[in-house]
Each structure stands twice: as C-alpha cells, then as structure tokens.
Amino acid sequence: MARDGTATRKAIMDAAQAVILETGFSAASIDSVIARAGVTKGAFFYHFKTKADLALALVQRDAKADAAHLETNLQRAEALSRDPLQQLLICIGLYEEDMAKLAAPYPGCLYASFIYESQLFDATTMGVVRQVFTHWTQRIGGKLEAVMRLYPPRLPVDVKTLAETSLVLAEGAFILSKVQRDAGAVAAQWRHYRNYLELLFAPHLPEPSRPAADAGVTHNTLDAALPAQ
C-alpha cells in the first residue's frame, strides 16, 4: 500500500459522529462532515461507498467498543467480588465513574439518534443496533438471574425488563443531559439504578434513619454475606 488512509478514515468517522449527534443523520450532509474532518469529497467516497455505508460503519464501530467496554467492566467487577449482586453493583458503579468523566460535548448515543430516524436505514444497520440492545440486555440479564437465585427480590420483578431498565436509564439520561447541557446527569441515573438493585436484592437494608437530612453519607451499607453455595 502507498499512503496510510486509516487516519483519514477515522477523521471522517469522528467528524460524522459529532455532526450526527448535533443534527441527526439526514441533516449531517457529506459536505458538512468532510468540512469538519478537513478532507475532500474524493477522500470520503474513497473510504465509504455511500452515505449509508458510513452509517453502518459507525454503528459497527460503536457496537464493538460498547461490547468491549461492558466486558471490561464486568471482568473488573468479577475480580473485585465473588458475589453476583456485588459484582453487578460494582459494574454499575464503574459505569457511573466512566460517565462522570464525560465532559462538555454533552454525550449522546448514536443508536438513539438512528432509532429516531430508523426509516432512513437499511435492515442491516438497524439490525446492528437491535443486536447491541439484545446483547446488553442478555449480558446484564444473565447476571441478574444469578443474583435472583441467591437473593429473593423484595418485590416481584421481571428479570428481562429489569435488565432493560439499565439500557433505558442510560438512553434516557443521554437525552436529559443533552437538553440540560449537563453531562453529570448520566452518572446520577446510573446511581439510581444501583440503588434500585440494592433495595430489591440486598439481604439487609438499613432502617430508614429519621432525619432525611444526612444525604451526603456514603451509602455502602451493604456487606453482602458471600453465600456458601
């Protein structure tokens, strides 16, 4: 090969993702993308056959990255505790940390953006989005089932929709953070999901402390007994 085009390709994809999250896919014209990327139309169509091809490449890249991110956080959590409930809570806490790092260009989710323009994309592209969602749900759902085998929930819950709640909160929080221009909103919602799981499954809950004032305290009141399975 002569010159190395991977940098150009990445520049185009990064620029496209940014423009798409600001204006949506159809308003993200190729001209605006190449202008932001600092390349020409020739370079664009060298790397991508069509605009739809770019869309597919973008979701595939994100899908790969998100799947890897989830595996990383799950493995980190599994290394930190042998209890499924704790693993899940830790994993969510890790996401909370990761999301707290996200700063100014208020985050957004390409999947959500595409879903609200879903008729523009072919079945393959939307299939990737769907698969990301089901994979996430099944991965979290599997953990949840392990939790439920050990800790009966305080209220009857459906595992599938409870796993989906994590996805739902993440997607909804992105929307909120965009409208409020506050990246911190995402982490806050992850925290609530962690709270919900604690309240549902943790074997011992603190009795409600009278003055609801001490809200600054750390909340790690749970030292879950590692069950002798």
Place this chain on the structure above:
Amino acid sequence: MARDGTATRKAIMDAAQAVILETGFSAASIDSVIARAGVTKGAFFYHFKTKADLALALVQRDAKADAAHLETNLQRAEALSRDPLQQLLICIGLYEEDMAKLAAPYPGCLYASFIYESQLFDATTMGVVRQVFTHWTQRIGGKLEAVMRLYPPRLPVDVKTLAETSLVLAEGAFILSKVQRDAGAVAAQWRHYRNYLELLFAPHLPEPSRPAADAGVTHNTLDAALPAQ
C-alpha cells in the same frame, strides 16, 4: 370565516408528527407530509409560514397535552389517597395504565426526536422542550419532597435526579419500544419506577419471600399509614 381550516391544520400536524417519528425532522420533507395528510403544498404554507413554524406548533401542542395529562393524573391520584407517597405511586400507576394502552405504531417522543436534531431548531422551539422537561421535573419533584418529609428514604437520594428518573425512564422506554417494536416496554419501565419509590420510601417492606418464583402476585403490600399531620 369561510371554510373551516382547523381539520386541515390538524391533518397536517398529525401527518407531520408521524413522519417525523419515523424519519426525523429533516428527512420529513414537506412533500412527504402533505402526501400523507392528503393536502397540497399551498394548504401547507397557508397554515404554516415555514417548516420551522410547523416544528414549533408541534412541540407546543404536545407540551400542552402532556401538561394537561400530568395534571389529570395527579388530580385523580390526589382524589384517591391523602398520603403523598400513595398519591405518587397511584399517579405512576395511572401512567402505567395509559402507556399499556398505547398500541401498534410504537410510540415515540417528539421531544427526544428534536433533541437528537437540536441544532436544526431555533432557541424558541428548543426552549419549549426544555420547559416541558423542567416543568415535569418540578411537578414530580414537589410531590417527592412532600414524600420525603414524611418518609425518610432507605438510601440517601437526591430529589432532583430522582424526579428526573421518571422522565429518563419514559424517554428511554420509548427508545426501547421503538427498537423492539413492543409498545408494552414503556409500561414495564413505569412499573420499575414505582417499585423503586416503594422500596425507597414505604415504611414497611415485606421480608424477601424465599422462593423467588411467585412473581405473578399483586404487589400492593403497602397500606401506608396516613400520618396525622
């Protein structure tokens, strides 16, 4: 006045909303809107000065309807119980019912659609969206504060983000329902929000029942003591 144009205007707005939720705003061309509405371009520009004017009219209509919907459900809930916690839980249950009714054309939220194309709209239009969000959050947040004065939460929570969770879940659930083509997903997430609030605030929780199998039971284990204020 000569003929009555309100029906035409409504037809245009309904068609536009449907097309926008399928393809996004910028791909919802005026031609496609008038084709679905069964009117001509002349009729469109008689009722709306520009396409942006249509966008503003749409969010304003939704904002009004949603505010009214919330007031209705809050009032119904307040008529059914004098306890703030019960009122909130009932109100959420009412939304759960309402969302369960939503059928085939998998629902979506115009606000979310616009937020993911936010750079296309002027400050006025996005301001309406922002105001809908803050109004909702404040209305639920106010109820939550009343709850917190009576029932100390089992875990330290931030009222503002806890109120926002309802919005976040609703928005995220719309996304999930669209990608899954399952309108029932929305109601399921409302149920989880109700669970979370119960677990956080309800003074008496059932001890986790051993077999986690009986998931079909009704969950109204709470007969909240009406506090003698």
Place this chain on the structure above:
DNA sequence: GGTAACAAACAGACTGGTCGGTATAAATAA
C-alpha cells in the same frame, strides 16, 4: 511505474419556499 490515497469539478434528483390563481361561504347592497 503501479497503486493507494486523495482532489475538484460536475450531474441529476430533491428541498424548502414563492406566487398567481381558484373555490367557497359569509357579509353587504340593491
């Protein structure tokens, strides 16, 4: 010199928006 990586001009379809004109019904005048 051969090929990967780009540049730039161009074509054709589609976009939002305009504009002259028409149909209908109510208000007014004869």
Place this chain on the structure above:
DNA sequence: TTATTTATACCGACCAGTCTGTTTGTTACC
C-alpha cells in the same frame, strides 16, 4: 330575494439552492 364584494382556504407549477454520488485527474510512496 338577488347581486356583489370580501376574506378565508386552498391549489400546483415553478425557482433557487442543496443533496448525494460520479467522473476524471493528481499526488505520494513502494
């Protein structure tokens, strides 16, 4: 009662600009 005016509601061809995608040519590197 009938004729005329007037305002609302609507029609559809058309324009200027933007869109994606093509084509042809140039540059850099082995």
